[in-house]
Amino acid sequence: MSRRVAVAYDQVVAWLKVFAATLAENKGYLTELDSAIGDADHGINMDRGFQAVIGKLDSATPGDIGALFKTVGMTLVSKVGGAGGPLYGTLFLQVGVATAGKDRITPEDWSAALAGAVAGVQARGKAEPGDKTMLDALIPARDAFASALADGADLPAALRRSADAAEEGMRATIPLVARKGRASYLGERSAGHQDPGATSSALLIRTVADTWAGDG
Amino acid sequence: MALPPPPNPIGSEVRMKKLINDPADVVREELQGIEAAHPDLVKVSYDPHFITRADAPVQGKVALVSGGGSGHEPMHGGFVGMGMLDAACPGEVFTSPTPDQMEAATKAVDGGAGVVHIVKNYTGDVMNFEMAADLCRAEGTEVEAVVVDDDVAVQDSLYTAGRRGVGTTVLMEKIAGAAAEQKRPLKEVADICREVDANGRSMGMALTSCTVPSAGKPTFELGDDEMEIGIGIHGEPGRERMKMKPAADVVEMMATAIVDDIPFSKGDQVLAFVNGMGGTPLIELYVVFNELNKFLSGRGITISRNLIGSYITSLEMAGCSITLLKMDDDFTQLWDAPVKTAGLRWGT
Numbered sequence: 433m434s435r436r437v438a439v440a441y442d443q444v445v446a447w448l449k450v451f452a453a454t455l456a457e458n459k460g461y462l463t464e465l466d467s468a469i470g471d472a473d474h475g476i477n478m479d480r481g482f483q484a485v486i487g488k489l490d491s492a493t494p495g496d497i498g499a500l501f502k503t504v505g506m507t508l509v510s511k512v513g514g515a516g517g518p519l520y521g522t523l524f525l526q527v528g529v530a531t532a533g534k535d536r537i538t539p540e541d542w543s544a545a546l547a548g549a550v551a552g553v554q555a556r557g558k559a560e561p562g563d564k565t566m567l568d569a570l571i572p573a574r575d576a577f578a579s580a581l582a583d584g585a586d587l588p589a590a591l592r593r594s595a596d597a598a599e600e601g602m603r604a605t606i607p608l609v610a611r612k613g614r615a616s617y618l619g620e621r622s623a624g625h626q627d628p629g630a631t632s633s634a635l636l637i638r639t640v641a642d643t644w645a646g647d648g
Numbered sequence: 649m650a651l652p653p654p655p656n657p658i659g660s661e662v663r664m665k666k667l668i669n670d671p672a673d674v675v676r677e678e679l680q681g682i683e684a685a686h687p688d689l690v691k692v693s694y695d696p697h698f699i700t701r702a703d704a705p706v707q708g709k710v711a712l713v714s715g716g717g718s719g720h721e722p723m724h725g726g727f728v729g730m731g732m733l734d735a736a737c738p739g740e741v742f743t744s745p746t747p748d749q750m751e752a753a754t755k756a757v758d759g760g761a762g763v764v765h766i767v768k769n770y771t772g773d774v775m776n777f778e779m780a781a782d783l784c785r786a787e788g789t790e791v792e793a794v795v796v797d798d799d800v801a802v803q804d805s806l807y808t809a810g811r812r813g814v815g816t817t818v819l820m821e822k823i824a825g826a827a828a829e830q831k832r833p834l835k836e837v838a839d840i841c842r843e844v845d846a847n848g849r850s851m852g853m854a855l856t857s858c859t860v861p862s863a864g865k866p867t868f869e870l871g872d873d874e875m876e877i878g879i880g881i882h883g884e885p886g887r888e889r890m891k892m893k894p895a896a897d898v899v900e901m902m903a904t905a906i907v908d909d910i911p912f913s914k915g916d917q918v919l920a921f922v923n924g925m926g927g928t929p930l931i932e933l934y935v936v937f938n939e940l941n942k943f944l945s946g947r948g949i950t951i952s953r954n955l956i957g958s959y960i961t962s963l964e965m966a967g968c969s970i971t972l973l974k975m976d977d978d979f980t981q982l983w984d985a986p987v988k989t990a991g992l993r994w995g996t
Contacts (some may be wrong), residue, residue, distance in 0.1 A: 463863055465867065467867050469864070470884065471742050471743075471860075471867070471882040471884050472742075472860055472863045472867045472883070473740070473741075473742055473743050473860065473862070473863070474865065476740075476862045477740070477743055480740075509746065509747060509779065510696070510746050510747070510748040511718075511746065511747075512746070513739045513740055513743040513744045513745055513772065513773040513776065514739075514743040514744050515772035515775060516715075516772075517744070517746055517772070517775075517776065518772070518775040518776055518778075518779055519775070524686070543979040556775060557771070557775070586938050591733075603752060610808075611808060612771065612809055612881070613809055614771065614807075614809070614880070614884050615773045616808035616809050616810060617801075617802055617809070617880060617886075617887075618884075618887075619808075619814065619887070648785065648791065
């Protein structure tokens with residue numbers, strides 16, 4: 433029962449598969465959330481994008497985690513469309529920058545990856561915290577992971593705290609009035625609904641914890 | 649890890665009635681239909697998806713590229729051809745196309761005089777077109793992007809994604825397309841687009857929702873006696889839901905919001921565009937046009953040109969949108985210029 437201190441290439445692949453399966457499982461749920469305040473396609477688009485990602489996993493060169501994430505990012509950019517394509521594509525491209533050339537991800541690498549992902553999504557979507565977007569799950573996930581490491585937590589514990597924070601952030605989008613994306617056209621009527629992008633982002637962070645924190 | 653099931657699982661209750669084979673194949677099969685129907689007008693690429701005019705690239709002419717989610721037909725693919733668009737990139741239904749489509753389409757139609765991207769102001773469309781323009785410029789293609797944001801239903805644009813691009817898009821594609829056909833330079837064609845956007849305003853309304861094929865159930869619910877004012881073109885709810893009213897009242901509400909916005913004033917000449925959302929018959933659109941004509945006459949505004957029909961639709965949604973564009977001599981001359989596309993055709 434050794435503490436896991438770094439994540440290997442195979443575990444990254446395993447996570448991507450789990451996340452794809454989770455998106456497929458929650459496709460209807462995400463689309464349902466999106467039909468309340470958006471245009472009813474978020475689950476469908478994310479599922480289509482990650483099915484395409486799964487198709488690329490076997491042809492990726494094993495070993496380079498950064499290159500793998502870049503492939504994921506480019507696949508999402510070209511397959512998803514909508515706002516989710518550029519935003520999730522950018523997220524994975526930035527994770528790829530933070531992990532370029534690495535065959536293992538240390539806790540510090542993942543902290544940098546989350547920071548890069550948030551910065552990239554923010555630059556592409558020009559959203560601020562509290563705008564009722566995926567950032568409202570990602571920013572708490574980044575901050576909770578960093579502060580857990582600073583507190584001396586090991587990787588599994590830090591991942592779980594990060595996932596809990598993302599889910600809290602996701603639920604906290606319910607009362608918010610949207611200020612970005614199609615939901616913003618509803619004004620006050622967007623309040624009372626959970627943001628679909630924050631939901632898929634919380635699923636992303638939760639599946640990271642489930643896969644990498646293991647039972648360990 | 650499954651989240652709690654949605655209150656109304658997709659496909660569980662309402663059966664969708666659509667003339668399709670498989671929701672996953674709708675866009676590709678539509679493109680095959682367009683290719684089979686209009687070989688004289690367009691060429692179709694399938695990997696990635698885009699439509700170009702049959703004689704593209706036209707050397708020395710500025711090329712116009714637009715695109716957006718499918719489900720708005722005839723926009724944009726139906727407007728590809730002489731006097732209008734050089735290429736259109738269809739996304740999935742109601743989903744922005746992707747940068748690789750836009751980049752490939754841009755390269756396919758670039759005749760050496762530069763390319764204008766006409767982008768409707770939706771978060772996804774804007775982000776994907778931005779990424780595409782970056783890719784094209786990196787390879788030396790001159791690209792000017794213009795954003796259409798004419799929907800007066802979106803009021804508080806400081807704190808939102810801004811006004812949506814709706815009916816004015818069709819008028820911009822026609823007018824700028826004519827300017828490009830006259831071999832006007834890139835900067836001028838892009839400026840004409842921006843002038844059209846600055847002088848055009850729209851508002852839409854819905855009587856019914858619509859069903860995205862891959863979702864299988866209506867995007868929103870609207871009571872039998874209700875309508876939604878200020879609707880967008882994706883079945884996204886509008887600003888206000890109210891009880892049904894006669895056409896005269898509905899037109900007055902929409903036209904007042906539009907006319908007060910620019911503002912249009914006495915003595916102005918306008919192009920009046922009464923657009924069907926997909927499920928409203930022409931007989932009702934003419935009733936709407938009649939009311940609009942009366943309303944504008946009362947304000948001293950003259951309709952010098954008109955367009956009536958379903959040109960920018962929202963699948964099978966019932967309802968309409970009204971667009972007014974302030975006209976000058978150049979706009980009028982460009983509007984009257986010949987056009988030959990599947991969706992609009994005159995003067996040829």
